[in-house]
Amino acid sequence: MFSFIHLLPLFFFLSLAAAYNVRPTFNVLSYGAHANRFTENSNAFSRAWTDACASNTGGRVLIPRGSYVLGPVEFEGPCKGPVDFIIKGTLEASDNPADMFRDHWITFRYVDWLVVTGGGFLYGHGRKAWPHNDCAKNSHCKSLPYTMRFDFVNNSRIEHLNSFNSRSGHFNLFSCHKVEMSYIRISAPYWSPNTDGIHIGLSTQIRILDSIIKTGDDCVSMVTGSQDIEIQRVQCGPGHGFSIGSLGGSKNEDPVSRITIRDSSLKRTQNGLRIKTWAPSSPTLASDIIFDNIVMINVNNPIFIDQQYCPHNLCNSKAQSNVQIRNVTFSGVRGTSSSQFAVKLQCSRNVPCEDIKLKNINLAYHGPEGPVASSCINAEGRSYGFQLPSGCL
Structure with missing residues (x-):
């Protein structure tokens, strides 16, 4: 005989799906970001991330279409729930000279159940930095920033992103576990120095699928x-x-x-x-x-x-x-x-x-x-x- 108890697994599944769908969206424009190609937006992005990370149900950070200048920024966990970082627009590296010799531009650290997606574009403006890369003749050369770093990130996906002209490498995975990267498009000239497409170290169960990488390293x-x-x-x-x-x-x-x-x-x-x-x-x-x-x-x-x-x-x-x-x-x-x-x-x-x-x-x-x-x-x-x-x- 069919009874109410048979519906409990279905109700449980639907409740989980509903919880996922109602995860709040944190639009960076609501935090003061400006897509005008000259306002530096790191603080606005950081505050949107902080609120999404602190949400009990998880959250969605949304970067709408437009071009956003961004200095070095770190998005840290652990978070209370899954976080989607949705890049619809274009992120452009700041041309502030103080940001030139850093080991990162955009970093995600200590995060589980992260999704970075959206079809957006990452412009590292590497042509301004490459003349400073003299590592071939200088053993004390200064570090240049990776476009996007993932440190201690687990059970996560990076997909549908486009990265152009990184100052150093494009993507770096360090001490990550169970991360899948797919539909990534990477482009830099063949002569650009040390512009690795995807660099992996101390990481396990990493999958890289269905991607195109054109770069100088x-x-x-x-x-x-x-x-x-x-x-x-x-x-x-x-x-x-x-x-x-x-x-x-x-x-x-x-x-x-x-x-x-x-x-x-x-x-x-x-x-x-x-x-x-x-x-x-x-x-x-x-x-x-x-x-x-x-x-x-x-x-x-x-x-x-x-x-x-x-x-x-x-x-x-x-x-x-x-x-x-x-x-x-x-x-x-x-x-x-x-x-x-x-x-x-x-x-x-x-x-x-x-x-x-x-x-x-x-x-x-x-x-x-x-x-x-x-x-x-x-x-x-x-x-x-x-x-x-x-x-x-």
Whole structure:
């Protein structure tokens, strides 16, 4: 017999849905923000965030259409409920010289159940900052700000955002857990310095999906403590490719493991699929890495393990890395290389690479140096299926 008690789960579900739908909206215009391209709006944005974060049911911070100048701002939790940060308009970095050498522009910190979305635009105005980036020749160079940082953010989504001309990297994830990024559009010139698209460190269960990254440095870089990272359907180029590392530059680095990049493409990038470690280096581990179904279009160094990474040529060429690289699969990598050596596995003499697998590799080269080739140093593993260039394992 049907009774009222059978309706209780439905009522509970509807009450949750109703609670979500009635979450209050905190419009930054109501806090004094002005979309006039010259008023600095950090205080208005901060007050809207504070009220949304303090709402018992959670809240929605709304940035309507228009252009808002914003200085460095931090949105901190923990919050009492979920918060949606909805960017409909355009956020433009302040040109105040005091804001130039900061490690952040927009930061979310200590927040759970955050959604950042809206289809809006982030303009870092990096062209004003790039002349100050002299890190290639100055080891004491000053930091430039990432466009958007996420520190200690969990169970969250970042989606439908557009980032242009960051001063340093575009997005940085530090110590985050269960974060999904999708439908992200990133753009900066190929020559812009240190403009990583998405940089990940000490973070777990991160997914990056259905995005386009055109920038001057790594499209996605994963450093110490990056674990359970999944990248799918991402278009990269220009840029430096998908990079794991650099690793081993500091003591006691956490391992990097369980990285999967698949169903993606690279076009005219400096590197393709790269694992890079310092030499000399402190010991750590990079393992359980899969690159699958990747299309290359005129990519330099399409498959590259570089355990002699030294970007400014200040290293001892005889030094060896102590980073162990283990269980790495390159499968279904195909297209064209802009360099003769389409496969380069340059591993460490101290800790040779172990269990490297090349499966169905088809990379053509049509340049003047000769036929496409591969090079393997201190690399142990096997080749399977079709191999162009012929396998060196």
